[in-house]
Amino acid sequence: xxxxxxxxxxxxxxxQTKNMxxxxxxxxxxxxxAEGKIVEYPxxxxxxxxSFLEMLDILNDELIMKGDEPVAFDHDCREGICGMCSLYINxxxxxxxxxxxxxxxxxxxxKDGDTIFIEPFRAKAFPVIKDLVVDRSSFDRIQHAGGFxxxxxxxxxxxxxxxxxxxxxxxxxxxxxxxxxxxxxVASCKNSSAMLFVAAKVSQYALLPQGRIEATDRVxxxxxxxxxxxxxxxxxxxxxEVECPKGxxxxxxxxxxxxxxxxxxxx
Amino acid sequence: MAKSALLKSSIAKKVAMALSGLFLxxxxxxxxxINMTSVFSSDTFNSISHFMGNNPLxxxxxxxxxxVGVVFHFIMGFVLDFKNRSARPIAYAKNxxxxxxxxxxxxxxxxxxxxxxxxxxxxxxxxxxEMVYKYVDVxxxxxxxxxHELVAKFESPVRTGLYILSFVLLxxxxxxxxxxxxxxxxxxxxxxxxxxxxxxxxxxxxPFGFIFIALFHHFNH
Ligand code: SF4
Ligand code: FES
Numbered sequence: 001x002x003x004x005x006x007x008x009x010x011x012x013x014x015x016q017t018k019n020m021x022x023x024x025x026x027x028x029x030x031x032x033x034a035e036g037k038i039v040e041y042p043x044x045x046x047x048x049x050x051s052f053l054e055m056l057d058i059l060n061d062e063l064i065m066k067g068d069e070p071v072a073f074d075h076d077c078r079e080g081i082c083g084m085c086s087l088y089i090n091x092x093x094x095x096x097x098x099x100x101x102x103x104x105x106x107x108x109x110x111k112d113g114d115t116i117f118i119e120p121f122r123a124k125a126f127p128v129i130k131d132l133v134v135d136r137s138s139f140d141r142i143q144h145a146g147g148f149x150x151x152x153x154x155x156x157x158x159x160x161x162x163x164x165x166x167x168x169x170x171x172x173x174x175x176x177x178x179x180x181x182x183x184x185x186v187a188s189c190k191n192s193s194a195m196l197f198v199a200a201k202v203s204q205y206a207l208l209p210q211g212r213i214e215a216t217d218r219v220x221x222x223x224x225x226x227x228x229x230x231x232x233x234x235x236x237x238x239x240x241e242v243e244c245p246k247g248x249x250x251x252x253x254x255x256x257x258x259x260x261x262x263x264x265x266x267x
Numbered sequence: 268m269a270k271s272a273l274l275k276s277s278i279a280k281k282v283a284m285a286l287s288g289l290f291l292x293x294x295x296x297x298x299x300x301i302n303m304t305s306v307f308s309s310d311t312f313n314s315i316s317h318f319m320g321n322n323p324l325x326x327x328x329x330x331x332x333x334x335v336g337v338v339f340h341f342i343m344g345f346v347l348d349f350k351n352r353s354a355r356p357i358a359y360a361k362n363x364x365x366x367x368x369x370x371x372x373x374x375x376x377x378x379x380x381x382x383x384x385x386x387x388x389x390x391x392x393x394x395x396x397e398m399v400y401k402y403v404d405v406x407x408x409x410x411x412x413x414x415h416e417l418v419a420k421f422e423s424p425v426r427t428g429l430y431i432l433s434f435v436l437l438x439x440x441x442x443x444x445x446x447x448x449x450x451x452x453x454x455x456x457x458x459x460x461x462x463x464x465x466x467x468x469x470x471x472x473x474p475f476g477f478i479f480i481a482l483f484h485h486f487n488h
Contacts, residue, residue: 025360025361027360038360088359088362090361090363091359091361091362091363091364091366092363092366092367096366117359117360117361119359119360119361122355122357122358122359123354123355124353124354124355124356125354188367190351190364190368190373191351191354191355192351192354192355193277193351193354195277223276223277223278224276226277227275227276227277230354231277231354232350232351232352232353232354232355233277233280233281233347233350233351234277234281234451235281235347235351235372235375235447236372236443236446236447236450236451237367237368237369237372237373237443238367238368238372239364239367239368242366242367242368243367250450250455251455251456253450253455254450254453254454254455255453255455256278257278257281257282257451257452257453258453260276260278260279261278261282261452261453264276264279
């Protein structure tokens with residue numbers, strides 16, 4: 001049996017709780033139509049081991065106790081798999097850590113005394129609903145335009161494993177499928193481009209035989225829906241790849257561009 | 268798919284931007300090699316310039332294509348920049364762009380605008396007098412005039428300074444533009460890293476080579 005080895009030296013760890021005192025600058029906006037503004041909140045007794053969302057929970061408890069409106073923010077699984085949590089923290093989508101969503105971001109990434117800006121993901125295609133909550137249904141509509149395969153489910157479904165797929169393609173498709181649709185790519189991109197998201201969805205199917213059947217229509221329809229939603233155009237700055245919590249690479253965008261060009265010639 | 272939809276699509280625009288960029292880089296490379304000859308031999312420079320200036324294929328086929336390429340690249344650059352800015356109507360109060368991308372990649376419109384201003388000066392300096400010489404005044408062929416014309420332009424420290432500034436910005440533009448254009452046309456594989464390094468070499472060698480040529484003539488006239 002493999003032994004669990006830890007490189008963590010407990011003797012060096014300071015078990016004393018370290019309290020952090022922070023200044024939060026949070027975007028507050030009553031509803032989609034209202035004007036919003038940054039509001040400052042001092043907060044104390046924050047522990048480095050708390051997650052960022054726990055810190056916001058504490059702030060909200062305090063606001064409710066005072067009779068104020070709590071800050072609205074999105075979250076669901078709180079374990080980095082649903083893509084629901086968002087937030088632009090100190091100028092970066094999901095904050096300063098790499099390969100994590102906001103729910104996995106820990107307060108140890110900040111220092112006592114820090115000022116932290118917390119803003120909604122910004123894009124014309126992601127309108128603010130309230131405070132830090134944005135409407136990302138533009139992603140759903142892109143998915144509806146082609147992010148699926150058509151399978152006959154009327155009782156004679158064929159097991160997917162009957163079609164052999166080479167390991168490399170299966171792995172690459174799986175890497176693309178890791179996209180959780182969080183929208184950090186759009187939020188980070190100076191052009192608010194959704195290409196990394198769409199490319200991940202296109203690639204995930206383009207690499208598999210099951211996805212090839214509808215490949216031409218898929219890429220054309222998804223890209224045209226992406227454009228109709230008002231996302232900007234990719235200029236290859238690479239910010240999306242750096243900020244993506246799931247490590248979706250720019251290779252996906254290059255693949256989508258190839259798919260799109262060949263589909264345009266066929267279509 | 269309707270052709271109009273294709274032309275409107277974001278990816279088609281991106282590919283067109285990349286292809287025009289690649290074409291302009293090819294042009295830049297040949298211009299660089301021709302200018303470099305002026306450092307070594309005025310005769311070679313004169314004879315190549317004479318060929319380029321009088322060969323009908325170069326004059327009436329390649330030159331118009333080049334002008335269309337330049338105009339397309341910058342108009343499209345402005346159009347895309349405008350569209351991309353409008354895709355985020357409310358800016359972030361705090362944005363840390365440097366955390367995830369290079370300054371060059373985020374500011375292609377700035378470096379591009381400086382290059383455009385330079386091109387206007389360059390047209391005024393060389394192209395307009397050349398057209399007047401050949402087609403308005405219909406002056407006699409003189410196969411030895413090119414070298415002197417070149418050197419004369421670099422006498423002025425102001426003009427030489429402006430050229431140098433523009434070429435620094437060209438280096439910045441190419442720094443992102445070279446590898447970006449390959450990514451746009453869908454080239455991203457095991458050779459991309461090597462290509463990127465080659466692109467970085469190109470982005471520095473060519474503009475700084477031009478700067479060297481300008482300084483060489485400025486101090487040797
Ligand atoms: S590509 Fe990455 S950043 Fe974009 S939606 Fe998917 S997981 Fe989020
Ligand atoms: S809440 Fe589900 S990924 Fe963060």
